[in-house]
Amino acid sequence: MAASLRLRGAASGLRYWSRRLQPPAASLAAVCSRSMASKTPVGFIGLGNMGNPMAKNLMKHGYPLIVYDVFPDACKEFQDAGEQVVSSPADVAEKADRIITMLPTSINAIEVYSGASGILKKVKKGSLLIDSSTIDPAVAKELAKEVEKMGAVFMDAPVSGGVGAARSGNLTFMVGGVEDEFAAAQELLGCMGSSVVYCGAVGTGQAAKICNNMLLAISMIGTAETMNLGIRLGLDPKLLAKILNMSSGRCWSSDTYNPVPGVMEGVPSANNYQGGFGTTLMAKDLGLAQDSATSTKSPILLGSLAHQIYRIMCAKGYSKKDFSSVFQFLREEETF
Amino acid sequence: MAASLRLRGAASGLRYWSRRLQPPAASLAAVCSRSMASKTPVGFIGLGNMGNPMAKNLMKHGYPLIVYDVFPDACKEFQDAGEQVVSSPADVAEKADRIITMLPTSINAIEVYSGASGILKKVKKGSLLIDSSTIDPAVAKELAKEVEKMGAVFMDAPVSGGVGAARSGNLTFMVGGVEDEFAAAQELLGCMGSSVVYCGAVGTGQAAKICNNMLLAISMIGTAETMNLGIRLGLDPKLLAKILNMSSGRCWSSDTYNPVPGVMEGVPSANNYQGGFGTTLMAKDLGLAQDSATSTKSPILLGSLAHQIYRIMCAKGYSKKDFSSVFQFLREEETF
Amino acid sequence: MAASLRLRGAASGLRYWSRRLQPPAASLAAVCSRSMASKTPVGFIGLGNMGNPMAKNLMKHGYPLIVYDVFPDACKEFQDAGEQVVSSPADVAEKADRIITMLPTSINAIEVYSGASGILKKVKKGSLLIDSSTIDPAVAKELAKEVEKMGAVFMDAPVSGGVGAARSGNLTFMVGGVEDEFAAAQELLGCMGSSVVYCGAVGTGQAAKICNNMLLAISMIGTAETMNLGIRLGLDPKLLAKILNMSSGRCWSSDTYNPVPGVMEGVPSANNYQGGFGTTLMAKDLGLAQDSATSTKSPILLGSLAHQIYRIMCAKGYSKKDFSSVFQFLREEETF
Amino acid sequence: MAASLRLRGAASGLRYWSRRLQPPAASLAAVCSRSMASKTPVGFIGLGNMGNPMAKNLMKHGYPLIVYDVFPDACKEFQDAGEQVVSSPADVAEKADRIITMLPTSINAIEVYSGASGILKKVKKGSLLIDSSTIDPAVAKELAKEVEKMGAVFMDAPVSGGVGAARSGNLTFMVGGVEDEFAAAQELLGCMGSSVVYCGAVGTGQAAKICNNMLLAISMIGTAETMNLGIRLGLDPKLLAKILNMSSGRCWSSDTYNPVPGVMEGVPSANNYQGGFGTTLMAKDLGLAQDSATSTKSPILLGSLAHQIYRIMCAKGYSKKDFSSVFQFLREEETF
Known part of the structure; x- marks a missing residue:
């Protein structure tokens, strides 16, 4: 899907x-x-x-x-x-x-x-x-x-x-x-x-793919963090998504594949993060991006951190869920 | 501009x-x-x-x-x-x-x-x-x-x-x-x-603005990291931008305000990062996002790191340059 | 304790x-x-x-x-x-x-x-x-x-x-x-x-305290990451702790309060992370460090990330456990 | 040295x-x-x-x-x-x-x-x-x-x-x-x-070395961030180092190899970061740690970020300086 x-x-x-x-x-x-x-x-x-x-x-x-x-x-x-x-x-x-x-x-x-x-x-x-x-x-x-x-x-x-x-x-x-x-x-x-x-x-096909997926992972996590912060600050999620999508925060993860349940239809977030592109697969691609960055000495501060976040999610029960479930991962309230 | x-x-x-x-x-x-x-x-x-x-x-x-x-x-x-x-x-x-x-x-x-x-x-x-x-x-x-x-x-x-x-x-x-x-x-x-x-x-106007700018900062740095990695892996910058913009990595920073000189006309990256939205101002807005996230106990892993990166850039001579100059900041070759 | x-x-x-x-x-x-x-x-x-x-x-x-x-x-x-x-x-x-x-x-x-x-x-x-x-x-x-x-x-x-x-x-x-x-x-x-x-x-008492606790949080998470990596690479945890403690990786978290169960006696890690200094309290102190850093424009890349990690842990059931439980948080195996 | x-x-x-x-x-x-x-x-x-x-x-x-x-x-x-x-x-x-x-x-x-x-x-x-x-x-x-x-x-x-x-x-x-x-x-x-x-x-010799150096890099950057923050909050560097070294923030980087000029004698920070262990070498070892972590699926959030920080430093003129020069890298004041 x-x-x-x-x-x-x-x-x-x-x-x-x-x-x-x-x-x-x-x-x-x-x-x-x-x-x-x-x-x-x-x-x-x-x-x-x-x-x-x-x-x-x-x-x-x-x-x-x-x-x-x-x-x-x-x-x-x-x-x-x-x-x-x-x-x-x-x-x-x-x-x-x-x-x-x-x-x-x-x-x-x-x-x-x-x-x-x-x-x-x-x-x-x-x-x-x-x-x-x-x-x-x-x-x-x-x-x-x-x-x-x-x-x-x-x-x-x-x-x-x-x-x-x-x-x-x-x-x-x-x-x-x-x-x-x-x-x-x-x-x-x-x-x-x-x-x-x-x-x-040769190799640029792989390069293009891992570059795209690295940016995708970064903007997906960024969207999830932003939507969560906005909601906690009192914004309606649908309204926040609209504002972002008409502004400079717009990205594929916010306008086409929004990770917040209730904001869009027909995306994994509307279906308990079933289907889509699994967290494990994203973690694998980020591992390749990391390897390429290390061997070419390219700094990827956010890319590395995105890699680690998906790595952790794999160990917390999200491995088979769509990678947009990072919103759910971040969303959970602190418990006492 | x-x-x-x-x-x-x-x-x-x-x-x-x-x-x-x-x-x-x-x-x-x-x-x-x-x-x-x-x-x-x-x-x-x-x-x-x-x-x-x-x-x-x-x-x-x-x-x-x-x-x-x-x-x-x-x-x-x-x-x-x-x-x-x-x-x-x-x-x-x-x-x-x-x-x-x-x-x-x-x-x-x-x-x-x-x-x-x-x-x-x-x-x-x-x-x-x-x-x-x-x-x-x-x-x-x-x-x-x-x-x-x-x-x-x-x-x-x-x-x-x-x-x-x-x-x-x-x-x-x-x-x-x-x-x-x-x-x-x-x-x-x-x-x-x-x-x-x-x-x-009251307060949601501010919330919407800092949410947008946080996601903007994240996707801008992400775009800069990705373009830099792709170039080092042998991709042509214009072609890489095209691929991202037709794929799930697409974002405002890649398709409207690309940070790589030579990819787009009429953006700060085409003009030595003059004009636009200064790094200092972005650092200020990220400071507000950070404060809001801390006080609402919202995790912002990438948002925090983006804040720190713009902070560092302010001390490295980028404070008055447009915030897309993060590409230049990351781009520099290692020297020996 | x-x-x-x-x-x-x-x-x-x-x-x-x-x-x-x-x-x-x-x-x-x-x-x-x-x-x-x-x-x-x-x-x-x-x-x-x-x-x-x-x-x-x-x-x-x-x-x-x-x-x-x-x-x-x-x-x-x-x-x-x-x-x-x-x-x-x-x-x-x-x-x-x-x-x-x-x-x-x-x-x-x-x-x-x-x-x-x-x-x-x-x-x-x-x-x-x-x-x-x-x-x-x-x-x-x-x-x-x-x-x-x-x-x-x-x-x-x-x-x-x-x-x-x-x-x-x-x-x-x-x-x-x-x-x-x-x-x-x-x-x-x-x-x-x-x-x-x-x-x-005035204020330096607070400054000293949050500085110490920020460095403590960083070195604790660092110790947990390192011990976990070493164990996965085949090292015996006790032996690894000994090597670190005689080398330049030594820190209070490795030699006095080791987060890995079985390495030391009389510390929270030996008692299912009961007692000690709770994750919520550490997250609070890191929030203060973050606020101070933001207002003095001091870059704290690792400090910020440590803050976010303890923030996330609070939402994943670790809030009352000792802050050394970050080892347990990182340790969990990926599940499929 | x-x-x-x-x-x-x-x-x-x-x-x-x-x-x-x-x-x-x-x-x-x-x-x-x-x-x-x-x-x-x-x-x-x-x-x-x-x-x-x-x-x-x-x-x-x-x-x-x-x-x-x-x-x-x-x-x-x-x-x-x-x-x-x-x-x-x-x-x-x-x-x-x-x-x-x-x-x-x-x-x-x-x-x-x-x-x-x-x-x-x-x-x-x-x-x-x-x-x-x-x-x-x-x-x-x-x-x-x-x-x-x-x-x-x-x-x-x-x-x-x-x-x-x-x-x-x-x-x-x-x-x-x-x-x-x-x-x-x-x-x-x-x-x-x-x-x-x-x-x-076989392999555990390498594992022990890269584990130690990863924790060393993390605690060195953490010490540099902490000392810099404390100084900006009004603490005397020598006094702050003493407090850390008698408290739970103590680590080899704070008590044996302090990165702040003037705090200790006989260390690279006392000699304009000459000699010691070069930033390039640390970046290399962190690259190995990163590779090992990726291949064993071990999350290293701070380790990855430390890697990226030393990577960036290599491109900013610090490659031949001792790795404790991260204090100098973070220290610079924002310029306007």
Whole structure:
């Protein structure tokens, strides 16, 4: 649900924009050696909550799949649908020259690419490897280097939008990699998302995602603190939200996803913070932002503190609630 | 300049809204004993950078003024224009039954109202006293109580918008006080501002202002941290701003007042952080937010830290620069 | 219990030191107009958890008391013991020229001194008024000014040490005021505490107390974070405490009052965080530190954050637990 | 200088303690296959500011050395002294079965152990590899695994104490690894340090070091904030330091290394923050603490903020000053 909300309004703009940002048609030629006339099989590794619906959207668009997941059960549905199931990332790489990976952490990504039976063991020259996991940009760059050594192409393309957007094909992809290959990536990613945004060199897709989510976390906590303070000072929450939204305090968290129950309809705060984007996931993304900031020596005073706040919330029973539940976390009255 | 920026876009909406929020016409009767048929003199205390142009806008609308300022020089211009200058707040109260005060701090406001020659020494029953200073909501409530004891009416009406908006009559007033008196306040405030918003009981005008500015400070620092991190991770600043503005990280500081030089035109960051809303003023407002939060026991983790950051900046040469200069503060490279 | 712990070891040093800091004997003469040859009555206002045992220690030393408390029940015990109970602070001031006040907040202190039936209504010239409440140093200075106008003397003398230390007469008093009067204050305070430290001009007693408690809060939270991190990294808590205590991380919170259960005996962490210095009280003192820092424009980045953390803890069920329970607050595992 | 200060007082205690923690003599037998009867050559990799004097202390104790540094110039001094210089870490491993590494970062350590011409290429079975670099505990564990696969032993043994302590052989070593091998490590480390502390399994040496330094950073900043606030509230700095040091605010930073000029002799604050432990180094260690906290999901609210503060200081001209210069950073008056 968070996903659809996040895109409502923004979607059309992003779509327009991503079109505008497409590399010129000429560059498509560059990738034609990689079969595109007919729909040749696409590899898909990682069939979890997000990967499953993403892979299905590729199927809907007519792409035969070569699939692998570390949990064999996750592949069953695809086997029943007639797709080919193999027993390792290496085997996927042997049979497909375009592969999408969707994995939970940096460590999983390293294993799937560089592990003993990883993609790199059998990757074909000229293959296009697109990683849609959300991982450390520095890891993405490392993987890209290794992939390049094998004569293949790596792009990072993390998604914005949750399971709902994955199902409806409305994800936003933020793509980093060689610009000449963007059109080739877009052909596949466009089947799974409504917006495919080119961000620059390898790693910048990850960078864009974690930057957005860090600012999101900061402004969400800021909105929650502000709404709580205003209410305690005697302001009506709906009126305060209106004032903020017409003033310089306005942000997505105040005008589109307000964390205070009763202020807006159709957002997690209206539904006991069910659905949406879980606190654990936000804590994970903030951990990546923190790692990137530490390694680039970038000061992130509020970003670090936001990270710690979501960390604490995970230990106080909020891990599965939407990240806007920080309002509830702060709201509780002191007890005596 | 910050002021006009802040209102661009929002202005029409706020104007509509403030009209919608007007108390019904009937309540106007309540204040008719306070001369409104002809334009009787209005008192104005505090003729500084903001008070001066505000008072002039009242003059332009045909209101004779009774003025006072602690610095006699500040009154000269008004004397030359034929307005009446008196020698204490008490004298203003003796000659005018509608008074506007525009003072730098809570302490000044207490002195002007409750001091040895303060307004309360000679205030007439039924007078309307409007304080447009930005002060602690708790102090506003205290003043209101004392004013009420004298049979007069107190409203807090702090402004949003800087000197430019004060000159052009485009301020936003956030008004707290008895709703029945809102129309009477609006008659005067409407001469000086384009938006007059009713916020609730006495003190809520101050509350709304400091809430907005706290969230503004948080999202500005957040935007600065995020843009800096993104740039260090290899993203183009303009592209990063576009991505944020179409995503859930969007906020006024990213889409209307971006702190990174080169991303937007016509904002302080495009002009070496000249003009706009000074770091010192932001630090002052955050101090008020902090005081309110402490006295209401409201946790403001990011708000407190934002306060400290602007505090530090004031000591590092940023006090007169626009508050978006936090980007510059964070941006500097480590030196060895 | 916290109190006795806090003083164990430090006590002898402080006692020595406070003796060394005594004003020279000559200055005793200055206060001799205030009856000291025989033990004339001493006023005591505020007979709560702390005031009650403090007043009793004065009785034990042979001082007749004139007592008042806003809750008449609190006076009963003293009436039964033959002390004189009166019905207002003003009445205390009429009958005693040395008065000690022990009140919960700044607001109570203002009321007791400056209220309609406050001390200042009937204070005698030359009286010595000692406030042992913990309040804002700025309020102490204000009170001192008003007291001085009446020809009397005001000293702030907040205490360190809890109910246990109050009972055993082992409090530490940090005293601010005119140095010539220190000996006179010491005569009384020495009956209730083992250390009486002269800190400087009026307000510095309060300043010293809130400074100490701010640093205490910071180092306690820091110790809790560090111990928790170390344990998660595989270190044995006792061994880690030993290493810290022999290294540069050493602090009172690590070596005398360790917050990790099992590391030390006889501290609140060994007793489910019962007893000691409550989280609510720490949050109150941090609020005073915050107010002082804001009004003096002093940056306190860690101090502010410590304040917010104890604020949050108060709302999460820790308000009555010892402030070292921040370890427990941080310790909880993330749940899924 | 920081080093000697840090150890003054603590040294004797630690020495006693490290003796007490020695594994029983029996376990020495376990390592006797690794030549100990006569002094066989010891490998030393990394001859920088710290490594150079450490290696010399081994020489003084009669150990022949096999040295390597990525900068050949660094080896010259040792060659002139008759030690054997080789051209890669692998070559060191070929010729020595006990090797000490002293490198600036995790990345360097990975390269020296696992790189193309790294130690692991030619390490002999049963060799003892001791890494005295300060690196991520997680990296230490990884290296230990790889070393173990080759049948050799890895221990992490980061040091506390600076160049001065390295020269005088007064470093403190915090050692993680198999306990049975501790005596073997101690034989060599004892030549370079006055305290060798066994901390537990591999990685706990690093953990202990970064834990101590995180708490040190927090209490140093806390002391600086507190002293600055107290001074602004009218307290004499020396008197405030005395009060803190006899109270619960006491910490190493207040009583042994006070950051306020004029309070203590012989510390960096008495010498314009020259010497001591540089801000850049503290920022590096806090980065490691941050990484460890993020990966173990441990909340470090103050630790994170301390990290960010030292990060900012590095960009404001404090990178080479002692880390106690945070007082100076906070102290500056606001300018207008």
